[in-house]
Amino acid sequence: MRKVLLIDTSLLCVWLQVPGKEIAGNNKWNFERVNQKIQAEIAKGTTLVLPLASVIETGNHIAQAKTNTINKYPTAQKFAEIITYAADETTPWAAFSEQIVLWQAEALKNLAAQFPTQAVQETSMGDASIVILGKHYHQKGFYVEFLTDDDGLKSQEPPPPQQPTRRSSRRKA
Template identity: 35%
Template sequence: MDTSVLCNLLGVPGKSQDREKVLAELKQKRQARDCDLLLPVTAVIETGNHIAQLADGYHRRVYAEKFADTLRMVVDGKAPWALNEVEWNAAHLNALVEGGSTGASLVDHAANKVGCGDLNILIERDRYLARTSGIEATVWTLDHGLAAHT
């Protein structure tokens, strides 16, 4: 799942206009039990940034607490998704620069207004697929640009 989904699940002001749809889709995914949900590192960082940029200090605190509680649930294995444990090393950074399986480099993506965060989510997916076998992985996103690569 990407940042757009996590922000909607948390109800982050200005970033959760599709909250009801996302909650319904999460409920459906959990009931179907036909997929595992992974939380990419990028979604954690970007969501934290969105919360920190909220104009209202009260909302910053409320949503930061909600976010921290959600991350604790992930650590404790109580969230409906697991952390995607990715190794940040030279291989990961090289894959990011090369654009992974997208067929376009980081430079090309940036020139086409695809951010490094979106590209990194795709690289995390690629690396997850490389270390697992016999599975399919897509990115749950509301971002049309990112969805074009999933």
């Protein structure tokens, strides 16, 4: 079964080792743990997805990191490489252009219609867009996993697609 791993901002920041964002969540995600997870998924043939929300938010975290320019530049450069890989659909990254369906008029109206309820439940616009992106891949038959330290976002992960059941053939005597 094909699988996609959508990488949320917090763990993307940990993986990139953004200054001040080296550890995330109550589960204490650190670089080693995030890197091990991502490398294991790559080894299994999982496609990595870089949601637009994660791109924008991670870029903001890098730019606003409380560090000097010399320390910030290598992180920004590594992030720029990942964005380029996604833009070029370089394995293991999914084509970034796949997400354009989420930003067309009807999809934006759907996001807007759902957002007031999600906001009351403290779901950010970024997380709401990741949930919709997850549903998009799920509808295409992918097993979808959110790589996140956010329990609220993780709880909105689509269920694994149903495996076909095998029936044994019976011979008539």
